[in-house]
Amino acid sequence: MNEVGVILAGGQARRMGGGDKGRLRLGSTSLIEQVIARAEPQLDRLILNANGDLGRFDDLGLVCVADSIGDYPGPLAGVLAAMDWAAEHQVEWVVSVAADTPFFPLDLVERLRATGAPVTLAATPDPQRGRLPQPTFGRWRVDLRDDLRAALNDGVRKIRQWTQRHGEALVVFETDPMDPFFNINTQADLARASELLACK
Incomplete structure (x- = not known):
């Protein structure tokens, strides 16, 4: 399959006090190593989106790509960097x-x-809205990159503000017995992730 995976790690982790959130320890390895171990069996190629001194990730053995749009505009900039690569x-x-x-x-x-759509996002069930998109988990057709670049330069920051223009499809993943898209933003989240890991 002619595709590449990108780990989005270009944010500033403000709620964790800054730094590289992916370097936090989870179990016997780092958070980002857990993500790599989950992604690699699903993809032939994997790269990392990050900002700043990319050399700090040399130990991971992944190609690193930085945002081409300044001022940390969010995950869409990381997707664009991967599209350009x-x-x-x-x-x-x-x-x-x-x-x-x-x-x-x-x-x-x-x-x-499986959807074949130009953009496909993961989602989970939601009692109020039916489906809750998980927009940092998606599959993106690379020939949309110029449109995405223009949107970012025009100030678009919300992922679905852009994806809904391009035939977005949603794939729903169940949250029982646990939400597979549980993400770590705080120390409390990290403690909870450690508990979940111990139960797996």
């Missing part, structure tokens, strides 16, 4: 996963791929 390497699709979400489904890529 993919275009340079004649890759047609990008699959994004978040660096702070260590339990995402092991069939994520297979199920996102």
Whole structure:
């Protein structure tokens, strides 16, 4: 399959006091190593989106790509950076996963791929809205990159503000017995993730 996975790690982790959230310890490894271990079996190629000194990730053995849009505009900029890398390497699709979400489904890529839509996002059931999108987990057609770049330069920051213009599909993943998209934003979340990991 002509696609590449990107781990989105370009944020500033303000709620954790800054720094690289992916380097936090979870079990016997770091959070980002947990994410890599989950993503690698699903994808032939995997890269990392981050900002600042990319050399600090050399130990992970992944190609690192930085945002091309300044001032930390959010996950869409990381998707665009991966799209630009993919275009340079004649890759047609990008699959994004978040660096702070260590339990995402092991069939994520297979199920996102199945829709064939230009953009497909993961979602979970929601009692009020029916489906709750998990927009940092998605599959993106690379030939949309110029449109995405223009949208970011026009100030678009919310992922679905852009994806809904492009035939977005949603794939719902169940949350029983646990939410596979549980993400770590605070020390309390990290403690909860440690509990969940111990139960797996």
